[in-house]
Amino acid sequence: MQTKKIINNGDDAVDEMVEGILAAHSDTLRPVGGNLRALVAKNGPRPGKVGLVIGGGSGHEPSFVGFVGKGLADAAAIGNVFASPPPDPIMECTKAADGGAGVLYMYGNYAGDVMNFDMAAEMIGMDGIEVRTVLTTDDIASAPPAERHKRRGVAGNFFVFKAAGAACDMMLSLDECERIARKANDRTFTIGVALGACSLPQTRKWNFEMGPDEMEVGMGIHGEPGIAREPLQSADQIVDRIMDQLLAEMDAPKGSKVAVLVNSLGSTPLMELYIMNRRVHRRLADARIETHRTFVGTYCSSLEMAGASITLIHLDDELQRMLDHPCDCAMFQVK
Amino acid sequence: MQTKKIINNGDDAVDEMVEGILAAHSDTLRPVGGNLRALVAKNGPRPGKVGLVIGGGSGHEPSFVGFVGKGLADAAAIGNVFASPPPDPIMECTKAADGGAGVLYMYGNYAGDVMNFDMAAEMIGMDGIEVRTVLTTDDIASAPPAERHKRRGVAGNFFVFKAAGAACDMMLSLDECERIARKANDRTFTIGVALGACSLPQTRKWNFEMGPDEMEVGMGIHGEPGIAREPLQSADQIVDRIMDQLLAEMDAPKGSKVAVLVNSLGSTPLMELYIMNRRVHRRLADARIETHRTFVGTYCSSLEMAGASITLIHLDDELQRMLDHPCDCAMFQVK
Numbered sequence: 031m032q033t034k035k036i037i038n039n040g041d042d043a044v045d046e047m048v049e050g051i052l053a054a055h056s057d058t059l060r061p062v063g064g065n066l067r068a069l070v071a072k073n074g075p076r077p078g079k080v081g082l083v084i085g086g087g088s089g090h091e092p093s094f095v096g097f098v099g100k101g102l103a104d105a106a107a108i109g110n111v112f113a114s115p116p117p118d119p120i121m122e123c124t125k126a127a128d129g130g131a132g133v134l135y136m137y138g139n140y141a142g143d144v145m146n147f148d149m150a151a152e153m154i155g156m157d158g159i160e161v162r163t164v165l166t167t168d169d170i171a172s173a174p175p176a177e178r179h180k181r182r183g184v185a186g187n188f189f190v191f192k193a194a195g196a197a198c199d200m201m202l203s204l205d206e207c208e209r210i211a212r213k214a215n216d217r218t219f220t221i222g223v224a225l226g227a228c229s230l231p232q233t234r235k236w237n238f239e240m241g242p243d244e245m246e247v248g249m250g251i252h253g254e255p256g257i258a259r260e261p262l263q264s265a266d267q268i269v270d271r272i273m274d275q276l277l278a279e280m281d282a283p284k285g286s287k288v289a290v291l292v293n294s295l296g297s298t299p300l301m302e303l304y305i306m307n308r309r310v311h312r313r314l315a316d317a318r319i320e321t322h323r324t325f326v327g328t329y330c331s332s333l334e335m336a337g338a339s340i341t342l343i344h345l346d347d348e349l350q351r352m353l354d355h356p357c358d359c360a361m362f363q364v365k
Numbered sequence: 366m367q368t369k370k371i372i373n374n375g376d377d378a379v380d381e382m383v384e385g386i387l388a389a390h391s392d393t394l395r396p397v398g399g400n401l402r403a404l405v406a407k408n409g410p411r412p413g414k415v416g417l418v419i420g421g422g423s424g425h426e427p428s429f430v431g432f433v434g435k436g437l438a439d440a441a442a443i444g445n446v447f448a449s450p451p452p453d454p455i456m457e458c459t460k461a462a463d464g465g466a467g468v469l470y471m472y473g474n475y476a477g478d479v480m481n482f483d484m485a486a487e488m489i490g491m492d493g494i495e496v497r498t499v500l501t502t503d504d505i506a507s508a509p510p511a512e513r514h515k516r517r518g519v520a521g522n523f524f525v526f527k528a529a530g531a532a533c534d535m536m537l538s539l540d541e542c543e544r545i546a547r548k549a550n551d552r553t554f555t556i557g558v559a560l561g562a563c564s565l566p567q568t569r570k571w572n573f574e575m576g577p578d579e580m581e582v583g584m585g586i587h588g589e590p591g592i593a594r595e596p597l598q599s600a601d602q603i604v605d606r607i608m609d610q611l612l613a614e615m616d617a618p619k620g621s622k623v624a625v626l627v628n629s630l631g632s633t634p635l636m637e638l639y640i641m642n643r644r645v646h647r648r649l650a651d652a653r654i655e656t657h658r659t660f661v662g663t664y665c666s667s668l669e670m671a672g673a674s675i676t677l678i679h680l681d682d683e684l685q686r687m688l689d690h691p692c693d694c695a696m697f698q699v700k
Contacts, residue, residue, distance in 0.1 A: 031577045034560040036637040036673060038599045043640060046600075050639030053646040054625075054659035091635035225369040231636075242366045264373045265381075290389075297632030299669050300426035300696075301566075302371040304385030305378060311388040324389035327696075328663075334634050336669075338371060361635075361662075363698050 032234035035334075040231035044088045044110055051095060055360040058099050067108045067115055068122035069095050073358065074104040080198045080207045081105070081127025082134050084191055085120060086143055087112040089228075090251060092361040093187060093330040094137075101357025101364070102195035103136075111230050111333070112252045114142035120150035124159060132160040132204035136191055136211060138183025139165040162204060164211040166190045168220040168341065170279050171248025171257050184251050185293040185330035186218040189343040189353070192364075196355035214349055219279050221272045222295060222339030224249040225262065228332050247271065251295070251332040265302070269309035272340050277317055282344045284318035289325070289353055291341040296331040298338045303327070310340060322350055367569035370669075375566035379423045379445055386430060390695040393434050402443040402450055403457035404430050408693065409439040415533045415542045416440070416462025417469050419526055420455060421478055422447040424563075425586060427696040428522060428665040429472075436692030436699070437530035438471075446565050446668070447587045449477035455485035459494060467495040467539035471526055471546060473518025474500040497539060499546040501525045503555040503676065505614050506583025506592050519586050520628040520665035521553040524678040524688070527699075531690035549684055554614050556607045557630060557674030559584035560597065563667050582606065586630065586667040600637065604644035607675045612652055617679045619653035624660070624688055626676040631666040633673045638662070645675060657685055 037043050048066045052059060062068040075081055084094045085107030095106040105123035107115035124133050135151060137143045144165070151161040167178055168186025183190075193214035197207040224246045227236040237253045240246065245263070248256030263271070282288070292307045294300075303326050314321050322345055330339075343349065357364050372378050383401045387394060397403040410416055419429045420442030430441040440458035442450035459468050470486060472478045479500070486496040502513055503521025518525075528549035532542040559581045562571040572588045575581065580598070583591030598606070617623070627642045629635075638661050649656050657680055665674075678684065692699050 034577075034580075034597055034671060036558075036560070036600045036603060036633060037640055038601055043636060046643050047636050047639040050641065050643035050646070050661070053656075054639070054642055054661050089636065091639075096635075223371075225371070242369070245369075262369055265371045266373055268371060296634050297669055297671070298371060299631050299666055300431075300663070301378060301382050301424065301668065304382040304389070304426075305372055306385070307389055308381050308385035311385070321388075326385070326389050328635070331634055333636065334632055334671075336369060336632070358700065363700065365693065365698065365700070 033229035033236065035231060035234060037231050040234065043231035048108060058360045062122040062126040065119055065122050068105065068119035069098060070105040070123060070126040071099045073100040075127045075129050077129045078131055079129040079201055080131045080134055080204050081129055082136065082195050082198045083107065083123045083127050084136050085115050086137050087114060089333045090330050092328065096361030097191055097359050099357060099359030101199045101355055102359050103191055114140065114146045117146050117150040117153065120147055121154050124150065124154045124161065128159050132162065134194060134207055134211060135161055135163040136166065136194055138187060139167045139181060160204065162208045164208060164215060166215050168215065168218040169250065170219050170275060171221050172250060175279060182250055184220045184222060185291055185339045186220040186341040188291060188329045189218050189289065189341065190214045193349055193352035195357060196352035199355060210352060214343065217344040218341060219276045220339050220341040221275055222249055222337060223247050223268055224295060224335055224337035226336035227253065228296060228335040251330060265305045266309045269306050273310060273313040276340065276342050280342055280344050282319060287320045287322045287345040287350060288314065288342045289323045289345060290321055291325045291329060293330055293339045293341065294328045295335040295337040295339065297334050297336045303338060306338060323353060368564035368571065370566060370569060372566050375569065378566035383443060393695045397457040397461040400454055400457050403440065403454035404433060404443065405440040405458060405461040406434045408435040410462045410464050412464050413466055414464040414536055415466045415469055415539050416464055417471065417530050417533045418442065418458045418462050419471050420450050421472050422449060424668045425665050427663065431696030432526055432694050434692060434694030436534045436690055437694050438526055449475065449481045452481050452485040452488065455482055456489050459485065459489045459496065463494050467497065469529060469542055469546060470496055470498040471501065471529055473522060474502045474516060495539065497543045499543060499550060501550055503550065503553040504585065505554050505610060506556050507585060510614060517585055519555050519557060520626060520674045521555040521676040523626060523664045524553050524624065524676060525549045528684055528687040530692060531687035534690060545683065545687060549678065552679040553676060554611045555674050555676040556610055557584055557672060558582050558603055559630060559670055559672035561671035562588065563631060563670040586665060600640045601644045604641050608645060608648040611675065611677050615677055615679050617654060622655045622657045622680040622685060623649065623677045624658045624680060625656055626660045626664060628665055628674045628676065629663040630670040630672040630674065632669050632671045638673055641673060658688060
């Protein structure tokens with residue numbers, strides 16, 4: 031039996047989604063040279079500004095294209111579901127985002143994305159555009175601290191992109207934008223918990239099995255195995271378990287400031303996210319850590335997966351300014 | 366077997382959700398007199414302004430409390446899951462929203478809500494606050510056109526509240542705010558389609574049965590029966606079916622303007638909503654109707670129900686101005 035989706039032909043899902051995105055957000059987005067897999071912000075790139083190009087597979091909406099707009103990313107390259115975009119749309123995005131001050135590539139640390147973005151960077155380098163790359167590696171369940179460079183990028187993407195996008199919008203240099211992006215990534219920590227699987231539009235079969243009373247802690251946003259498969263616990267127990275690990279890794283002194291992201295992986299509704307957020311705030315207060323800003327909603331999903339993730343970014347004054355900087359994106363605004 | 370939810374005790378779900386909402390949105394919201402079921406906008410009510418009080422059962426997040434903030438609703442009364450708030454929090458909201466120019470009550474047309482809001486209006490009238498009520502009745506699947514007053518209010522709430530909230534924020538009179546609210550409701554039309562059921566936090570059992578290849582057209586946001594139970598169709602077929610009915614009811618001449626809302630009922634992800642939106646726009650273009658603005662996302666949900674709704678509001682110049690008026694709410698912004 032196929033999973034239930036409101037789609038047409040599964041092979042057309044991404045292109046049809048992009049057409050629907052452009053129909054809704056034509057004030058903000060346009061396809062570069064008619065390429066539906068390379069969307070650029072109408073109000074983003076400008077001379078002298080470092081360009082920010084993000085991207086990755088589809089199925090994580092509003093990541094990545096939802097974060098394209100003035101103050102955040104200049105362009106997003108859009109891959110098939112859970113598959114990296116090929117070099118072509120990445121190059122299109124790069125040219126469209128280029129303001130003569132260099133371009134920053136930012137995306138989650140996945141082998142396919144690294145290969146294609148690197149290939150694009152190499153080819154675009156021949157056109158004289160300087161490209162730097164900052165991978166996001168916020169998923170602390172995906173590798174031990176000593177192997178941070180092996181970790182995957184998940185919902186914490188959002189904080190790292192936001193900080194970098196603000197730096198670019200403030201017309202800082204490529205060196206500065208890269209430094210701020212790396213610092214934001216170093217200080218961003220995420221763990222997710224899945225309660226159910228997701229299914230690709232092409233196959234409409236669940237991409238893994240999960241028992242009716244099970245959850246998986248640390249699962250990746252493409253269904254990569256987590257660190258523990260266990261009976262489903264209460265919201266407070268789940269949050270405590272995640273917060274214990276996040277706080278241990280973050281290792282922030284009392285009086286530190288953070289921002290919080292409680293993110294739905296797809297089908298977990300706001301009611302549950304806010305119940306989680308209640309406990310997140312309690313744990314932060316207990317640890318004498320100040321919460322500067324809280325984001326609750328769907329920021330990085332995994333199709334219709336049930337579950338949620340919690341992200342903390344350990345702010346300093348500079349990162350706080352970057353987070354508070356206004357942005358005006360297709361699917362996200364900060365005033 | 367219980368449904369999977371990230372909650373603690375099901376009876377505490379609403380209060381714990383509100384605590385989590387206040388933890389995230391304390392810049393915008395505060396509980397009136399410490400009552401967690403009566404949240405008022407910190408930046409909303411002011412002398413001489415008509416107050417706008419909305420509300421209803423929980424489980425529809427971000428409706429209703431997410432739309433509380435300057436430029437939209439001044440306060441929301443929060444009921445238990447799928448249950449009307451009692452008169453007390455409605456009265457608290459009314460007093461907090463009152464700026465001496467009268468207060469407008471707006472909510473979906475459900476018997477329990479009507480009873481409790483009317484009771485609150487009567488009691489508050491004794492305090493000398495003039496209250497007017499405008500019910501939303503946008504769900505065209507819930508009664509025939511001749512019995513519009515019997516129809517339920519669903520996702521189209523959002524457009525009707527938005528128009529009224531703008532009128533209030535522009536300091537129009539109570540008469541004018543009520544007139545604009547009624548006009549917005551008269552010109553707003555919604556149909557939803559459900560692919561799956563939802564489950565209450567207290568019972569954690571599916572609230573209706575649906576076959577693995579079925580959908581229900583016209584289902585209400587509490588699982589009220591729709592107009593047809595059928596095999597699941599393609600996105601384009603579903604949209605065509607809904608748009609045929611919406612366009613017939615709206616009966617707008619060529620050259621008319623509308624705004625569109627493609628709303629997730631809970632677990633249907635953005636990819637599917639945008640695929641629907643693509644077809645919505647094609648149908649509107651074919652009908653020579655101009656789309657002024659498009660909203661895609663979760664605006665009025667039904668816990669974790671799978672499915673989506675489409676809403677059209679037939680704009681005139683006045684309603685267009687109201688829709689474009691800025692607002693700054695807990696979970697929604699218009700610049």
